[in-house]
Amino acid sequence: MPELPEVETVRRSLLPLIGRTIRRVDVRLPAAIRTHRPVQFAKVLAGKSVRKVERRGKALLISLSSGWVLVVHFKLWGLLRFSAEGIRPDRETAVIVHFKRGGDLEFRELQLSTIELYKQRRLPRIEYLANLGVDPLSAEFTKERLWELMQRRVAVRALLTDQERIAGIGNLWAHEILHAAGLRPGRQAIALTLAEVEGLHQAVRRVLRSGIARGGEPEFSDALERKGRVRLAVYGRAGQPCPRGDGTIVAARSGGRPSFFCPACQH
Ligand SMILES: [Zn+2]
Missing domain, CATH: 3.20.190.10 (MutM-like, N-terminal)
Structure with a gap:
């Protein structure tokens, strides 16, 4: 997608x-x-x-x-x-x-x-x-704004992909962001500490920017047929080693959608 x-x-x-x-x-x-x-x-x-x-x-x-x-x-x-x-x-x-x-x-x-x-x-x-929410690469997407958005009793994965709160992140990139932030997809948004939200804010920006710099996920190609060059860390990689070298990616389902994380480095 x-x-x-x-x-x-x-x-x-x-x-x-x-x-x-x-x-x-x-x-x-x-x-x-x-x-x-x-x-x-x-x-x-x-x-x-x-x-x-x-x-x-x-x-x-x-x-x-x-x-x-x-x-x-x-x-x-x-x-x-x-x-x-x-x-x-x-x-x-x-x-x-x-x-x-x-x-x-x-x-x-x-x-x-x-x-x-x-x-x-x-x-x-x-x-x-x-109805689109804040663009995560815009100046309005501050860590304070993310903190406010997080004050809800929903899984952090569901919150990141809620287009009416944050615009543009879907299931694939939410998982890549959560891996970069060291957070499990099923964590309750409201239960995250301030430090975790700050780390998540940085991960959102860093992961999306590097995704753009590499032309997106590998199955995608742009209008000039240049393939995406992103190496996904967790999404679709169940059973494979975590790129951090500390564990094996596991798959789960949440909200009827596939979910992936490394049990060793995501908490
Ligand atoms: Zn790991």
């Missing part, structure tokens, strides 16, 4: 599209578009140019001329791919945006992920965007 580091990685790989103008749009899987019929969608996009590419939580926002914004809401899976030579569609191709003077942007492998098209002024009324 693309999370903050992956969406930020794909955002950065799309920055060269700024200033380019859309020639036409080919909708191959109409169900991927939630706000428009394919013909309307293509009609709105034709002739618009790319102004900005932003991320909010796990959503990618591509702002176009005339006040339109394409919102890619990543859920289970989804990839964007740009090719200067053009894209040859296959059965995973949902939409291809053809640019003037060459180059195609493909939206593909959309598993529950959606493409929506809105006028900029409508964005504050889009429920998912309006």
Whole structure:
């Protein structure tokens, strides 16, 4: 599932599209578009140019001329791919945006992920965007803010992945962060000490930043098809040695989702 580091990685790989103008749009899987019929969608996009590419939580926002914004809401899976030579569609191709003077942007492998098209002024009324919590890489995400967020009787893993409190962290990166912080996923948020919350705050920033620097998790690739180079410490690594060399990663389930930790260094 693309999370903050992956969406930020794909955002950065799309920055060269700024200033380019859309020639036409080919909708191959109409169900991927939630706000428009394919013909309307293509009609709105034709002739618009790319102004900005932003991320909010796990959503990618591509702002176009005339006040339109394409919102890619990543859920289970989804990839964007740009090719200067053009894209040859296959059965995973949902939409291809053809640019003037060459180059195609493909939206593909959309598993529950959606493409929506809105006028900029409508964005504050889009429920998912309006309800997003603090961005963990923003200046507002201070250790005091995290301490306040932690004052709840829920597992710390559930709190880190609650998009209405902290935006962008999903199950994979929550586990990597908790390993870096030495905390077990099932710990009650409210029971953490001040020192533990401070350590967690640092781990959130450090792990997400290094995830972005390495292009995200290894199954993901950016719009130029560069693979993620992160070596995961715990997620999906049950039975393998902890990278700290002190124990073996164990798997559990919590809240119906897989959970991983090292019993030796996470408490
Ligand atoms: Zn360990």
